[in-house]
Amino acid sequence: MVDSGSVSMPLNLIMVATLAGRLFDVTLVDERVGDPIPEDFSEFDVIAITSRTLNAGMAYEIGDRALAQKKIVLLGGVHPTMMHEEASQHCTSVVYGEVESVWDELETDILHDQVKRVYRATELRSMTSMRSPDFGYAFKSRNAGKYSSRIPILATKGCPVGCNFCTTPTVYGKSYRYREIGLVLDEMRHHQDRLGRKKVNFSFMDDNISFRPQYFTELLGAMEKLGVRWNANISMNFLHKPEVAEIAGRSGCDLMSIGFESLNPDVLKTVNKGANRLNNYSTVVSNLHRNGIAIQGYFMFGFDDDNEKSFQATYDFIMQNQVEFPVFSLVTPFPGTPYFEEMKPRLRHFDWSRYDTYHYMFEPRKISGEKLLENFVKLQKEVYQGRAIMRRMYGKPLNWVWLANFMMNRFTSRLTPEMYL
16 A cells, blocks of 8 residues: 555566576566556467456456457466466466466467466476576566565475465465575575675565574575675564574574564464464564564454454554564455455455455454454554654664655555545
């Protein structure tokens, strides 16, 4: 809901383009930076579209238009994977899960004009064979200047945890795969050479980069010598150990994105968030802060066990622990997940364009929808009011996190409960 003026480079589409570029001429179109989608697809043989739930309707419109022009249409990404029967009505083929594990078969079938309805890997491919993405496909856009300077990079895939609201186990598998550390470092060095400087900013796109502690700490130890800066999404499952934060700080980490999710123990139990132990929350934060690492903390509201006290507990935790960049969302049961099936009878609608974690989906059992949204808006306004920002950010280095806070101050001041309906 907040426009920062830049977007991350689309690592998923860049990886598809890199694979396809072995045999095909590839044009990468990124609507987020303003690339126009052609009305006339006559110069293309294949139209490949990735989609989240939020933009499934738009993806289906493009697919229908390309089908009408007799093109091979591939639909992939999170939503077509989770809802492959629905997606198959708008394409020639659905790519279920990751494309790398089915690419050889798909490529051959396209060349022989014998594509199947669904491509689903019987076994997920090792990341050893993963090619380094060619970012040149993204840089060709006249709008490439709108991309963030942070370079997306991938070291691991999959997450064995299995939170019931998460799509990752279906899309990338419950088995945990990782690249050889040398390959990750080579990719970083490539970008250092390309940009002509050591201090390059990377964003790990992994869902759970820290799940194998030994791999994670070995990777960070090797990165320490490179001089790069980086951030990542990370599980709390072993961040309470001070040595992990220490090596992260030494290796150039400036921000960790952590899904605290809730300060309500009943909620954490309900969503199977076993790695989150409330008694470790403050320890995790202080370990990271002691090593100069800022925290982007994610908090969700609207679970059945939430009540008005949940909001106050979250506010107190954020302010007492000086969480630099809190992000708030409403519980969204995404289609295809166990949580969606459980909540289906209670969902207010099935308008995929509002499945963005910012719309009210169902009424919790312990708080009315009206009170939920009132408190949700109030919490955001209070956390991002000027006095609260100064208190949370006191003693922190002047950097982009300050700017993000003041952008959020302007944004939250205009919020109303009606915006979330």
